[in-house]
Amino acid sequence: MSKLSKQPKRIDASAQKQAFGGFSARSILNLILERWWIGLLVAAVFVTAFILAQNKPEPVYEARVKLAFETKGKNILPIAQVRDNITSSAPELNMHVAKLNSESFYEYFANSLTPKEVELIVNRYRNPENPNGPAPNLRTIVKSNLSLVPEKATTIVQVVAYNRDPEAAALVANRYARQYIQYVNETSMGDTTGVIIGLKQQSEEKRQEVEAADRAMQDFRAKHNMSALGETKSVTQQKLASIGNTLVQIGLEQSSLKNMIDSIDDYVKKGKDLFEISAIANHGSVAALKGQLDGLRATRIQLEDTLGEEHPTMKANALEIETTEKRFMNAVNLAVEEMKTRYNISVQNEQRLRKELAEAEMQVLELDKIADNYRFLETEASMKRNQLTTIQNRLNETNLMTQFENAGIVVLDKAYIPAVPINGTPSKLAAQAGLIGLVLFLGVPVILGLMDTRVKAPSDVEHGLDMVLLGGIKTMKKLSETERPNVFRLGKDDALSEAYRGVFSEIEIRSVVPFPKRMLVTSSVPSEGKSLTASNLAAVFAAHGRKTLLVDCDFRRPTLRRYFGATAGVGLLPWLRENSHRPDAVIDPHKLGIMNIGPSFDLLPAGDAIKNPTEIIDQIAACDLFNKLSKIYDFIVIDTPPSAVFPDALLLSRFCSEMIYVCRFKTVRRALIKKTLSKFQESGITNLGIVLNCVPSSSIMNYGYDGYGAYNSDYYRSYQTEKAAS
Numbered sequence: 001m002s003k004l005s006k007q008p009k010r011i012d013a014s015a016q017k018q019a020f021g022g023f024s025a026r027s028i029l030n031l032i033l034e035r036w037w038i039g040l041l042v043a044a045v046f047v048t049a050f051i052l053a054q055n056k057p058e059p060v061y062e063a064r065v066k067l068a069f070e071t072k073g074k075n076i077l078p079i080a081q082v083r084d085n086i087t088s089s090a091p092e093l094n095m096h097v098a099k100l101n102s103e104s105f106y107e108y109f110a111n112s113l114t115p116k117e118v119e120l121i122v123n124r125y126r127n128p129e130n131p132n133g134p135a136p137n138l139r140t141i142v143k144s145n146l147s148l149v150p151e152k153a154t155t156i157v158q159v160v161a162y163n164r165d166p167e168a169a170a171l172v173a174n175r176y177a178r179q180y181i182q183y184v185n186e187t188s189m190g191d192t193t194g195v196i197i198g199l200k201q202q203s204e205e206k207r208q209e210v211e212a213a214d215r216a217m218q219d220f221r222a223k224h225n226m227s228a229l230g231e232t233k234s235v236t237q238q239k240l241a242s243i244g245n246t247l248v249q250i251g252l253e254q255s256s257l258k259n260m261i262d263s264i265d266d267y268v269k270k271g272k273d274l275f276e277i278s279a280i281a282n283h284g285s286v287a288a289l290k291g292q293l294d295g296l297r298a299t300r301i302q303l304e305d306t307l308g309e310e311h312p313t314m315k316a317n318a319l320e321i322e323t324t325e326k327r328f329m330n331a332v333n334l335a336v337e338e339m340k341t342r343y344n345i346s347v348q349n350e351q352r353l354r355k356e357l358a359e360a361e362m363q364v365l366e367l368d369k370i371a372d373n374y375r376f377l378e379t380e381a382s383m384k385r386n387q388l389t390t391i392q393n394r395l396n397e398t399n400l401m402t403q404f405e406n407a408g409i410v411v412l413d414k415a416y417i418p419a420v421p422i423n424g425t426p427s428k429l430a431a432q433a434g435l436i437g438l439v440l441f442l443g444v445p446v447i448l449g450l451m452d453t454r455v456k457a458p459s460d461v462e463h464g465l466d467m468v469l470l471g472g473i474k475t476m477k478k479l480s481e482t483e484r485p486n487v488f489r490l491g492k493d494d495a496l497s498e499a500y501r502g503v504f505s506e507i508e509i510r511s512v513v514p515f516p517k518r519m520l521v522t523s524s525v526p527s528e529g530k531s532l533t534a535s536n537l538a539a540v541f542a543a544h545g546r547k548t549l550l551v552d553c554d555f556r557r558p559t560l561r562r563y564f565g566a567t568a569g570v571g572l573l574p575w576l577r578e579n580s581h582r583p584d585a586v587i588d589p590h591k592l593g594i595m596n597i598g599p600s601f602d603l604l605p606a607g608d609a610i611k612n613p614t615e616i617i618d619q620i621a622a623c624d625l626f627n628k629l630s631k632i633y634d635f636i637v638i639d640t641p642p643s644a645v646f647p648d649a650l651l652l653s654r655f656c657s658e659m660i661y662v663c664r665f666k667t668v669r670r671a672l673i674k675k676t677l678s679k680f681q682e683s684g685i686t687n688l689g690i691v692l693n694c695v696p697s698s699s700i701m702n703y704g705y706d707g708y709g710a711y712n713s714d715y716y717r718s719y720q721t722e723k724a725a726s
Contacts, residue, residue: 046436047434064415105179106143209384236367240364247353283331284331286331286332293321300314455663470689470691472665474495503660516634522642535563535639657686659687
């Protein structure tokens, strides 16, 4: 059996987050769903208090003006010589914002206000208890209630003015914008003369460059006869196409001739008849001579039957055959030589054409180079002409600019008198209250959940306690007290049965102790479900063919007798009173009080409750009870009192090599479990893992209990029905 219990556990990313204080969307959602009503209650209280605590504020009105800037530079065009004055330069835009905030411009703005306008701006800021007292400071009111907001990726700046009087807010915003345009005009007028001189100098330099570019184009056209360039290139390209087609045809002809010559050579080497080659058979008089020769030979065969070799007719026939054979061979050789001659001529033609092709390609490249050079001269001349035109246009614009109040700044949207204040409105108050409520509704459950250190999720077991989670058992609210410990044996709930089978599988995989063996089942505090877990696990092992004994060693409050209907006063304690000092005592199941629960499943009840269980445990050791029982049973499950409250389980661990720890969902804090398990670790017993008991159905999937039995039992019934039907 593999020693999986000794191997390090694999930690997935989501579990690591929960174990080490991180967050995941699922864990946060679980915390909110678990305590949402607390968050809702706290949010309702705080939102109500926030709304009731709001005093009616003094209304404040907002007015906005949009200024669009054309930032200036010393040059006018976007090239090395000149630069365009319409740009989105951030430093220049920041310079305008700095000027708008400057004290010198504020003085310029303040000097434009009439006494009546000043009174309108400061009137709502007077002390209501002393309306005839000194007027508030105009500078403080304007500067503290003015905001400049540059719009992203544009050269637009919003001038935003706030005032308790709506007319005063619109007045300040509009006047501030208009006065800044006038202020920039006045301060920049002195630079206009220098700009005009610079533009005239740049215009003259650019005109000379244009004239030089035009002359270079004319000289180039004359030198290379540009008027006939296109026609020459077209003729050359046609020649290239013609040579290419001819080369393709020559290549095909060469290939065919070469194949024939190779075939002839092969026939000659092998002594085969060249007449079998169609090109030779069809050449000139070869076919006629072949036919004549075949006829003479046929005639000779006929004559041989009647005439002798010395007969004149036979001699004449032999002479004709000899003469015809010579003529035939000469015709064949002539056909072969003609093919070789055609092949050599084809090779010579190919070499000549390839030379012509290379010359034509070089000519085309040269013509393309001339055309590219001319286009470059054309582009350069066109660019210089455009630059000259742009400089001249800018010069005209600059001359006109001196006649208009235009500093490259325009008002896109002027400010109107606002009708509604920006503060104290029901919608804004509702938005603030809603935001506070949402933060509290979501935040309070999360904070409370993070403060809760009880075991309530797989990560709390696997990473918070560094233990194996053997399984999660859902609540059994619909089952009676006597049905719960028998849920597997009686098949009361398919999902619960599968969950206990899953725990059995985990134990089988992780256990390294061979049968027969004894296992301790305990928990931290009372009412965590250790007894019903021990009962159902014993039933699972019995169902798998292991002769199993369930022993009730909770001498302080024995419950298994009540679960299985055992007789009072019969069991382990009465037997120990008679046999505790007899090491040679024989195990008689009937006298010991062992009762049969089902196939391969027996129960040894405690008998009754006592107040001195530690002494009884020593008596068990003295009579070697469990070693004797292990000779009868394959598997012994020992139910104990809660180990964080009483030392009984720790003492009983001496008789067992393995244990499982039962923990009720959201009942015991991790620190208590760690402390208790550390004691068992010192005793040397192997803890196979933790069974999380009484997990609510609503939390089965929320907290990731996706193991066996995690789904509704309808799935199991449906699957079994489908299986049976198939």
